[in-house]
Every structure is written in C-alpha cells, then in structure tokens.
Amino acid sequence: MPESTGGNILIDVNLLFSKVQVEEKMKVADLGCGSSGHFVFPVAKLVGKKGVMYAVDILRTSLETISKRARMENLANIKTIWSNLEIFGATKIEAGSLDIALLINTLYQSHKRAEILRESIRLLKKNGKLVVIEWKNIAAPFGPPAEERVKKDLLDNVAKKLGLGPEDEFEAGPYHYGLIYVKL
DSSP states (O other): OOEEETTEEEEOHHHHHHHHTOOTTOEEEEETOTTTOTTHHHHHHHHOTTSEEEEEESOHHHHHHHHHHHHHTTOTTEEEEEOOTTSTTOSOSOTTOEEEEEEESOGGGOSOHHHHHHHHHHHEEEEEEEEEEEEOSSOOSSSSOGGGSOOHHHHHHHHHHTTEEEEEEEEEETTEEEEEEEEO
C-alpha cells in the first residue's frame, strides 16, 4: 500500500521492497515507524515467522497502535521498541544484529541527524543495509519546509564518515528520494 496524501502516491512501497530485497528470517527495523506501521506490516509478512520486524519510535502512543494491530493481524514477529534515536546506545536492539534498518521520513524531523545515523549503523550487522527515504528538495504543496529537508550530498558525506558505502540511489516517488547504504 503506497503512503498517500490527497490521492497522491508518495512512497512506492513495492519499489522499496524490490530494491532492498527483504527476505524470510531477516531482522529488520523501521526506525521512526510512526503510528500507521506503513512499512512495518508489509515487512513483517516478508520476513515471516522466523524473522523479526522491529517497530521503533519515540512516541509510545504510536507503538501502542502498532502493537494492537499486530495482535489483531496475528503477527507475533513484530516487536515494538521505544527509543530516542538521537541517543547512541538507547535503542534496545542488539548491536550488529539487523539485516536492514529503515529511516523513512525520519531524519528531516531532527537536527541531530548524524546521531540518528550513528545509532542506526550501530544496530546493523556487517554488510547490513541502511535505507534512507527523505523528501526531495523541491517545492511541494505539502511536506516539511524546504529548510528542514535533508540534502542528499550532506547525507552521503556523513554516511561515508560513519563507515557506510553507497549501494543504490532511487526515486522513491514523486516527492521522495531513496538511498541504500551498506555497513562496511
């Protein structure tokens, strides 16, 4: 299901999944998942009963909403984790354990973007993938103000300094870009 606003498809979920190749038995985290679980539920189905889908957010109400829906849909592989991603070591997921970490429309909400990236990288195993999807730096009738949008080149520079290698760049929809990094 694409995330939508006013009938416009914002992020192409199927494209995202084809790019990152989510597979059974993987451990994946949506860091800053929000209350809709827009990516949490489709990923939980892809990783299957032997995989784990972590839904991580700073808002407990968002996590409660995800938990209720997970129980209703009988998805026992969804684990909700409260965390402040801006604090290194705060996320209660084993370091070096994730196959994939998703940062989707998360970075623009913080002025501590490098800290969020450090915490995300800490959770990834070697050769694990960090997927970042953010708002393009274009004029749009909705979305965050231009000054809060994350510039791709700055993100690439910080990622490189933190030990990530670029793997792919893609159009994640008309208003978003996607970047995939690998933990070296």
